[in-house]
Amino acid sequence: MEAGCEEARSYVLLWEERGACPEVEEGFGAFRAHLSACPDCARGFSALLPLIERDAARRPARPADSAFVARVMEGLPQAADRKGRRPARFLVPALAAAALALVVLGGLLVPRGLGGGREVAEMTVRFVLDAPEASSVVLVGDFSDWASDDRYRLERTASGEWELSVKLRRHQTYAYGFLVDGEQWIADPRATEVIDDGFGSVNSLLRL
Amino acid sequence: MNSPDDEDILCIQRVLAGDREAFSSIVSRYERRLRSYCRSRLPEAEVDDTVQDILVRAFRGLGGFRLGSSFSPWLFTIAFNVIAGRKHRFRNEEEKRQRIAAEPARAFDENEGFHLLEAEALLSAVRSLQGMYRDVVEMYYYADLGVEEIAKVLGVGTEAVKTRLFRARKMLRVALEGGNREGSREVY
Numbered sequence A: 001m002e003a004g005c006e007e008a009r010s011y012v013l014l015w016e017e018r019g020a021c022p023e024v025e026e027g028f029g030a031f032r033a034h035l036s037a038c039p040d041c042a043r044g045f046s047a048l049l050p051l052i053e054r055d056a057a058r059r060p061a062r063p064a065d066s067a068f069v070a071r072v073m074e075g076l077p078q079a080a081d082r083k084g085r086r087p088a089r090f091l092v093p094a095l096a097a098a099a100l101a102l103v104v105l106g107g108l109l110v111p112r113g114l115g116g117g118r119e120v121a122e123m124t125v126r127f128v129l130d131a132p133e134a135s136s137v138v139l140v141g142d143f144s145d146w147a148s149d150d151r152y153r154l155e156r157t158a159s160g161e162w163e164l165s166v167k168l169r170r171h172q173t174y175a176y177g178f179l180v181d182g183e184q185w186i187a188d189p190r191a192t193e194v195i196d197d198g199f200g201s202v203n204s205l206l207r208l
Numbered sequence B: 001m002n003s004p005d006d007e008d009i010l011c012i013q014r015v016l017a018g019d020r021e022a023f024s025s026i027v028s029r030y031e032r033r034l035r036s037y038c039r040s041r042l043p044e045a046e047v048d049d050t051v052q053d054i055l056v057r058a059f060r061g062l063g064g065f066r067l068g069s070s071f072s073p074w075l076f077t078i079a080f081n082v083i084a085g086r087k088h089r090f091r092n093e094e095e096k097r098q099r100i101a102a103e104p105a106r107a108f109d110e111n112e113g114f115h116l117l118e119a120e121a122l123l124s125a126v127r128s129l130q131g132m133y134r135d136v137v138e139m140y141y142y143a144d145l146g147v148e149e150i151a152k153v154l155g156v157g158t159e160a161v162k163t164r165l166f167r168a169r170k171m172l173r174v175a176l177e178g179g180n181r182e183g184s185r186e187v188y
Helices: A001-016 A024-037 A039-055 A066-074 A093-109 B004-016 B019-040 B044-060 B072-086 B093-101 B119-129 B131-141 B147-154 B158-180
Strands: A122-130 A135-139 A160-171 A173-180 A184-186 A193-196 A202-207
Touching: A001 A024, A001 A039, A001 B093, A001 B158, A024 A039, A039 A184, A039 B119, A039 B131, A039 B158, A066 B019, A122 A173, A135 A160, A184 B004, A193 B072, A202 B072, B004 B019, B004 B072, B019 B072, B019 B119, B019 B131, B044 B072, B072 B147, B119 B158, B131 B147, B131 B158, B147 B158
Parallel strands: none
Antiparallel strands: A122 A160, A135 A173, A173 A184, A173 A202, A193 A202
């Protein structure tokens, strides 16, 4: 392997280990020049260039697609929803988020079977959150009255995921989220639907 | 000079005060990042609609954005969940693969050169990563979110994000270097 090739590989390994750092920024020009001159290194590393450019602060800003911007603006409602604006700073953030979601979703919690004489069956739903660094995860939602209830505490699995199986009634829509380490509220990354919680975040929706 | 965060907040304040057109600055600023992020996770045919959907949802929910916080994590949490919803519309992973494979290959763009993040080999390698690594790579390298912003979206610590990025870089380097050059096989 020639000296230039060795340097190029060392540069990639430096990037791999440290990501964005001054050394990756400084070495980018020489690395990029070597790839232009060395087909073998280009074959090995060119596909990584878009990632390395980001960490070397060499990704150029590209102008927005003005036609697309115009199309989005045409499709917007006449006004943003302002009803969520309230002094949330006086509340625990997670509970503030939950409280608003409960109000918003109140109307959705009626079983569709009501009035039809149909029995509403339960089904088991498995909730999973990939959070290996968390110390605790609690499922919080309509079904727990938005309280951090030990009955809805997720168990850590060997793979670092947290999971909990809960029996819920069919034909209902549930809003929920996860309370991580007792203070951080997050929506379920795997949820198929979300609803704005009115406080700068979203809750997850589950329709059964 | 205002920071990007300050500019976001100023725009949002104007929108909430009734200046609907002020939202176009937000759209302009985030359209490329959202598009790049969506392309990493969805078939090309879904990208335009999805980006528009994310921006409309953000506009509708803007009243709920807490002005003291950063806008990017808020917007990309919406994006993360909207995309998750769209992905579930495919009946299964096989259908998704077939849809993506059936797309015509995009011609190399001389103007954008190496900036085409959706370059075939890289995108394929990113899509083959385990979920926890793929999420951070897409948010960091495609959506251009910072480590702290990703931590907020995923609800994990910043050290966890850094660790996942490091491991993901290694996996991608091994996969791409090994696949493109003889004699460069490694096991991670």
